[in-house]
Amino acid sequence: MKSSIKEVAHLAGVSIATVSYVLNGTKKVRPxxxxxxxxxxxxxxxxxxxxxxxxxxxxSKLIGFVVSDFSNYFFQEIALGIEKQLAKSGYRxxxxxxxxxKETEVDNIKNMLAGAVDALIIAPTSEDSSFLRxxxxxxxxxxxxxxxxxxxxxxxxxxxxxxxxxYDAVKTLIDKGHTQIAFLxxxxxxxxxxxxxxxxxxxxxxxxxxxxxxxxFGSHESVSQRSLRHGIVYHHTFDLISNYDITAIFSxxxxxxxxxxxxxxxxNLKVPQDIAFITFDDSFWLTMTTPAIAxxxxxxxxxxxxxxNLALEKLLDSQSFEEYSFQExxxxxxxxxxxxx
Amino acid sequence: MKSSIKEVAHLAGVSIATVSYVLNGTKKVRPxxxxxxxxxxxxxxxxxxxxxxxxxxxxSKLIGFVVSDFSNYFFQEIALGIEKQLAKSGYRxxxxxxxxxKETEVDNIKNMLAGAVDALIIAPTSEDSSFLRxxxxxxxxxxxxxxxxxxxxxxxxxxxxxxxxxYDAVKTLIDKGHTQIAFLxxxxxxxxxxxxxxxxxxxxxxxxxxxxxxxxFGSHESVSQRSLRHGIVYHHTFDLISNYDITAIFSxxxxxxxxxxxxxxxxNLKVPQDIAFITFDDSFWLTMTTPAIAxxxxxxxxxxxxxxNLALEKLLDSQSFEEYSFQExxxxxxxxxxxxx
DNA sequence: TCTTTTTGGTTATTCGTTTAAGTTAAAATT
DNA sequence: AATTTTAACTTAAACGAATAACCAAAAAGA
Numbered sequence: 111m112k113s114s115i116k117e118v119a120h121l122a123g124v125s126i127a128t129v130s131y132v133l134n135g136t137k138k139v140r141p142x143x144x145x146x147x148x149x150x151x152x153x154x155x156x157x158x159x160x161x162x163x164x165x166x167x168x169x170s171k172l173i174g175f176v177v178s179d180f181s182n183y184f185f186q187e188i189a190l191g192i193e194k195q196l197a198k199s200g201y202r203x204x205x206x207x208x209x210x211x212k213e214t215e216v217d218n219i220k221n222m223l224a225g226a227v228d229a230l231i232i233a234p235t236s237e238d239s240s241f242l243r244x245x246x247x248x249x250x251x252x253x254x255x256x257x258x259x260x261x262x263x264x265x266x267x268x269x270x271x272x273x274x275x276x277y278d279a280v281k282t283l284i285d286k287g288h289t290q291i292a293f294l295x296x297x298x299x300x301x302x303x304x305x306x307x308x309x310x311x312x313x314x315x316x317x318x319x320x321x322x323x324x325x326x327f328g329s330h331e332s333v334s335q336r337s338l339r340h341g342i343v344y345h346h347t348f349d350l351i352s353n354y355d356i357t358a359i360f361s362x363x364x365x366x367x368x369x370x371x372x373x374x375x376x377x378n379l380k381v382p383q384d385i386a387f388i389t390f391d392d393s394f395w396l397t398m399t400t401p402a403i404a405x406x407x408x409x410x411x412x413x414x415x416x417x418x419n420l421a422l423e424k425l426l427d428s429q430s431f432e433e434y435s436f437q438e439x440x441x442x443x444x445x446x447x448x449x450x451x
Numbered sequence: 452m453k454s455s456i457k458e459v460a461h462l463a464g465v466s467i468a469t470v471s472y473v474l475n476g477t478k479k480v481r482p483x484x485x486x487x488x489x490x491x492x493x494x495x496x497x498x499x500x501x502x503x504x505x506x507x508x509x510x511s512k513l514i515g516f517v518v519s520d521f522s523n524y525f526f527q528e529i530a531l532g533i534e535k536q537l538a539k540s541g542y543r544x545x546x547x548x549x550x551x552x553k554e555t556e557v558d559n560i561k562n563m564l565a566g567a568v569d570a571l572i573i574a575p576t577s578e579d580s581s582f583l584r585x586x587x588x589x590x591x592x593x594x595x596x597x598x599x600x601x602x603x604x605x606x607x608x609x610x611x612x613x614x615x616x617x618y619d620a621v622k623t624l625i626d627k628g629h630t631q632i633a634f635l636x637x638x639x640x641x642x643x644x645x646x647x648x649x650x651x652x653x654x655x656x657x658x659x660x661x662x663x664x665x666x667x668f669g670s671h672e673s674v675s676q677r678s679l680r681h682g683i684v685y686h687h688t689f690d691l692i693s694n695y696d697i698t699a700i701f702s703x704x705x706x707x708x709x710x711x712x713x714x715x716x717x718x719n720l721k722v723p724q725d726i727a728f729i730t731f732d733d734s735f736w737l738t739m740t741t742p743a744i745a746x747x748x749x750x751x752x753x754x755x756x757x758x759x760n761l762a763l764e765k766l767l768d769s770q771s772f773e774e775y776s777f778q779e780x781x782x783x784x785x786x787x788x789x790x791x792x
Numbered sequence: 793t794c795t796t797t798t799t800g801g802t803t804a805t806t807c808g809t810t811t812a813a814g815t816t817a818a819a820a821t822t
Numbered sequence: 823a824a825t826t827t828t829a830a831c832t833t834a835a836a837c838g839a840a841t842a843a844c845c846a847a848a849a850a851g852a
Contacts, residue, residue, distance in 0.1 A: 112591070114808055125832050130810060137811095140830065157565035161511065162808030165502040165837050172545075180534065186527040193521065193548050202566070203546050204513075207534050224498035225543070250453070371739060395736030398712055455838055466802050471840060478841095481800060503838030506807050797850070805842085812835085820827065 113154040121150040133158065164226070172204050173421055174227035176218045178235040178257075180207035184364055184391055184410050185233055188256060191414020192231060199422055201228070208235050219245055229421040233257045236299060252424035256417040259300045259438070266424065267438045268417045272301055272390075275406040275443030276308030279360055279388045282404075284316050286451060288358040288386060292324040292350050294343055296365035302327070305362045305390060324356060328366060343369030351377055357386060358451070364391035371403070387450040390443075401449025413441050454495040462491040474499065505567070513545050514762055515568035517559045519576040519598075521548035525705055525732055525751050526574055529597060532755020533572060540763055542569070549576050560586055570762040574598045577640060593765035597758040600641045600779070607765065608779045609758045613642055613731075616747040616784030617649030620701055620729045623745075625657050627792060629699040629727060633665040633691050635684055637706035643668070646703045646731060665697060669707060684710030692718055698727060699792070705732035712744070728791040731784075742790025754782045 119126040124143060131137040132147040139147075150156075164170045173196055177185045193203045204227055208215035215235045219242070222230050229252040234242065236258075243263045246253055255267040283291050293309045295302045306325065313320050326346035347370045350356050359374075361367040367389040379385050381401055389396070392407035416439055460467040465484060472478040473488040480488075491497070505511045514537055518526045534544045545568055549556035556576045560583070563571050570593040575583065577599075584604045587594055596608040624632050634650045636643045647666065654661050667687035688711045691697050700715075702708040708730040720726050722742055730737070733748035757780055 116808075126809080127811075127833080128831065131831090134810080137831090138829070143830080159506075159808050160565065160567045161502055161506040162837090163810075165500070165506050165808080165839090166810045168837075170502060180531050181528075183524060183527070186524070187522075189546075190521050190548070193546060197547070202562070205530075205534060205544050205546050206538070207531070221543070224501065226501045368735065368739075375739065375741070393736075394709065395734075395739060398709075398716065398736060398740050400716070400741045456840095457838075467839080468802065468804095468841075469800085472801090475840080479800070484800080500838050503807090504840075506809090506838080507840045509807075793852095795850100795852075797848100799846105799848075801845085801847100803842105803844075806840085807838105810836085812833105814833070815831080816829105817831105818827105818829080820825100822823100822825075 112159075113156045114159070115156070118147065118150045118154055118156050121154065122146045169228050170226040171201050172227045173201050173418065174204045174206065174222035174225070174230045175233075176206050176208060176215060176222060176230065177233045178208050178215070179210045180205070181209075182365065183393065184408070185257075187410035188233060188414040188417070191411035191416075192418045193414075194411070195415040195418035196422075201418075201422065210235050212236065212241075216241060216245065223249060223251065227251070229253070229425050231256060231417050231421055234260060252421050254417045254421045254424075256413055257301060261300065264436050266420045266436050268413050268420065269301065269304075269438065269440055270408045270413065271440045271442045272304035273308040273311070275390060275408070275445075276305035276360070276362065277312045278308075278443070278445045279390070279404075279406045280309050280312035281315075282445065282447075283358045283360065283386060283388065283451060284312060284318065286358075286386065289318050290321075290324070290354070290356045291318075291358045291360060292326070292354075292356045293360050293362060294326050294346060294350075294366045294370050295362040296328045296343060296369075298327050302362055309360060309362075323354060324350070326350065328369065341369055344373045347373035348377070351379065351385070358382075359385060359387050361387070361389040364389070364393065367391065367403075371399070381450050392444075392446060396448065399450075403450045404448040405446045407444045407446050409441050409444070416441060453500075454497045455500065456497070459488065459491045459495055459497050462495065463487045510569050511567040512542050513568045514542050514759065515545045515547065515563035515566070515571045516574075517547050517549060517556060517563060517571065518574045519549050519556070520551045521546070522550075523706065524734060525749070526598075528751035529574060529755040529758070532752035532757075533759045534755075535752070536756040536759035537763075542759075542763065551576050553577065553582075557582060557586065564590060564592065568592070570594070570766050572597060572758050572762055575601060593762050595758045595762045595765075597754055598642060602641065605777050607761045607777050609754050609761065610642065610645075610779065610781055611749045611754065612781045612783045613645035614649040614652070616731060616749070616786075617646035617701070617703065618653045619649075619784070619786045620731070620745075620747045621650045621653035622656075623786065623788075624699045624701065624727060624729065624792060625653060625659065627699075627727065630657075630659050631662075631665070631695070631697045632659075632699045632701055633667070633688075633695075633697045634701050634703060635667050635687060635691075635707045635711050636703040637669040637684060637710075639668050643703055650701060650703075664695060665691070667691065669710065682710055685714045688714035689718070692720065692726070699723075700726060700728050702728070702730040705730070705734065708732070708744075712740070722791050733785075733787060737789065740791075744791040745789040746787045748785045748787050750782050750785070757782060 115126045115129050119129045129147050132139050132144050175192055179185055196203050206218040208218055212235055231254045233256050242260055253265050259267050310320055328343040343366045361370045381387050388404040390406045392405040396403040396405055456467045456470050460470045470488050473480050473485050516533055520526055537544050547559040549559055553576055572595045574597050583601055594606050600608050651661055669684040684707045702711045722728050729745040731747045733746040737744040737746055
């Protein structure tokens with residue numbers, strides 16, 4: 111069933127080179143000969159073997175995406191964006207999930223580096239990227255980071271405007287008269303730090319003291335959408351609601367939101383009367399709750415697209431230039447007002 | 452940077468064959484020689500070129516997944532399951548999204564067939580698989596279908612127990628006293644037909660007449676999680692609520708649920724007092740609504756795992772047997788009682 | 793001691809392409 | 823008519839590994 115170029119050549123009565131030239135249009139061939147070749151191709155149902163082609167050409171037309179937590183819909187949307195963009199350029203997506211585990215991430219990256227991808231997009235499990243620097247050192251492949259910035263490692267990165275987004279959210283709460291605003295995050299990484307900075311700036315600009323008790327994080331270990339429902343964030347929320355005079359909660363990402371909102375629901379607090387609530391990361395389900403939940407929407411699909419573009423761009427550039435400068439691209443967030451504040 | 456086996460061999464002072472034998476353990480080598488080779492490997496930071504290896508071995512260690520709609524979280528979970536299972540066996544996932552478009556699906560499948568994957572898992576866009584049969588005819592690659600059965604095409608398929616699941620849901624509604632139960636589906640395909648059969652059986656067993664007006668479907672064209680919120684299903688729901696005496700709605704999949712529930716919310720109907728509501732497909736957000744929404748949970752991750760297993764199994768079998776029998780595996784659904792009924 | 797077996801390698805072919813470098817006959821130029 | 827150019831191919835050498843077939847030296851058996 112799987113026919114090779116050799117058999118096509120034989121059937122058409124030409125050399126394999128001619129078949130290749132016809133198929134790739136890389137050299138002029140007499141129309142008559144071309145027809146014979148094409149007919150043979152059809153008759154044998156021939157398809158090029160990409161392995162052979164890629165081996166020869168030194169490329170695989172494959173882009174790897176090593177994702178920290180593929181069970182999180184935020185990253186699924188990023189993957190969606192990447193796939194969409196790659197498809198347009200004839201590249202394909204090779205996906206590996208690190209399941210928020212560093213060792214798995216290292217394995218995945220090693221696999222990708224050895225594994226014949228032309229470029230690599232990484233949504234890292236943590237900001238500690240010393241091991242990544244080592245791994246990726248003197249590696250000629252374009253590498254793009256998305257969602258989290260690797261510390262001390264110069265490379266292309268696609269991030270949301272975390273600081274501004276958080277600032278917008280908290281500012282809106284303040285404008286509505288809130289001063290006792292809690293910050294709940296799933297865990298403190300570079301991205302979360304930026305959101306915290308936005309939170310701080312909004313408070314400080316309005317001369318509202320920052321209360322360290324109001325700032326809480328979930329575990330630093332592996333977390334998942336599922337386990338968070340009654341996880342550490344849930345308990346922090348419960349503590350804040352029970353023992354502190356907070357009137358509003360800013361949940362700094364979708365993982366935290368699951369914990370925070372589960373708690374708010376179960377304690378039967380009225381939103382926004384008893385407690386105002388706003389979250390980073392939008393999703394369709396935020397309109398299904400009563401009331402609907404206000405959000406700072408990231409655009410993960412766009413982030414994926416941009417990351418893919420960046421990777422492809424570097425791929426083309428790398429032919430001509432050896433050294434290139436690294437970009438940090440920010441995808442802007444969008445404030446979405448809903449009934450929860 | 453990218454060193455080949457040749458350079459390793461040269462540095463170690465042996466032939467490339469020896470290097471290969473050491474690396475694969477395919478032949479006995481003197482410990483002393485082995486050490487020299489391994490040292491050279493380390494020194495040159497050598498990694499096998501999978502393209503070359505695969506070309507030679509005639510395999511790619513890649514499994515393709517052509518998914519009908521990757522923006523739907525149901526399929527994202529399937530992908531998750533597939534990836535998990537493949538990772539265990541040293542295979543990797545190549546993902547292509549058909550975006551519910553037949554032409555894209557055909558392109559994707561062609562790409563995969565030509566594209567050096569060892570097996571193919573397909574979540575088809577529609578049940579009309581005549582073109583698939585053609586495409587996959589006399590193709591030696593294992594092909595597994597998931598979520599939808601291709602009509603008139605014999606191959607391995609992984610499906611949920613759709614009939615029973617729907618039956619359970621509707622039976623529960625009947626037991627609660629409902630007789631005017633609507634069936635809302637996103638569109639009528641083989642899977643939806645099975646669910647409709649379950650709905651019918653439950654009604655018939657309780658001698659409740661099946662009212663054709665109560666059975667509605669969304670568009671047959673491409674639909675997405677997003678566009679459905681105010682799409683055709685929404686309008687069907689509105690019509691049913693306004694002009695018919697229904698007391699309960701069974702939403703037959705997650706896409707329909709978005710439309711149905713959006714409508715219920717916006718018309719300010721009390722659930723379950725005014726209208727009881729239950730849906731096929733579970734998701735964490737169903738517990739975030741007020742009240743929480745009862746569901747017939749599929750296990751998409753498990754479906755993905757099983758599909759991956761099936762593909763890998765056939766892959767190994769195909770070495771020894773030329774002809775094998777096709778399996779249809781059903782993953783059982785689970786009824787989850789929540790406040791909406 | 794002479795033959796046989798085992799050990800530890802090497803050589804050479806193959807996988808299916810692409811492509812640089814040749815080749816030959818026809819067309820164009822002088 | 824002799825020479826150069828062009829068109830249309832073909833030949834052969836990669837790409838990087840795996841592996842069957844071969845070989846020399848050492849070990850074992852007789």
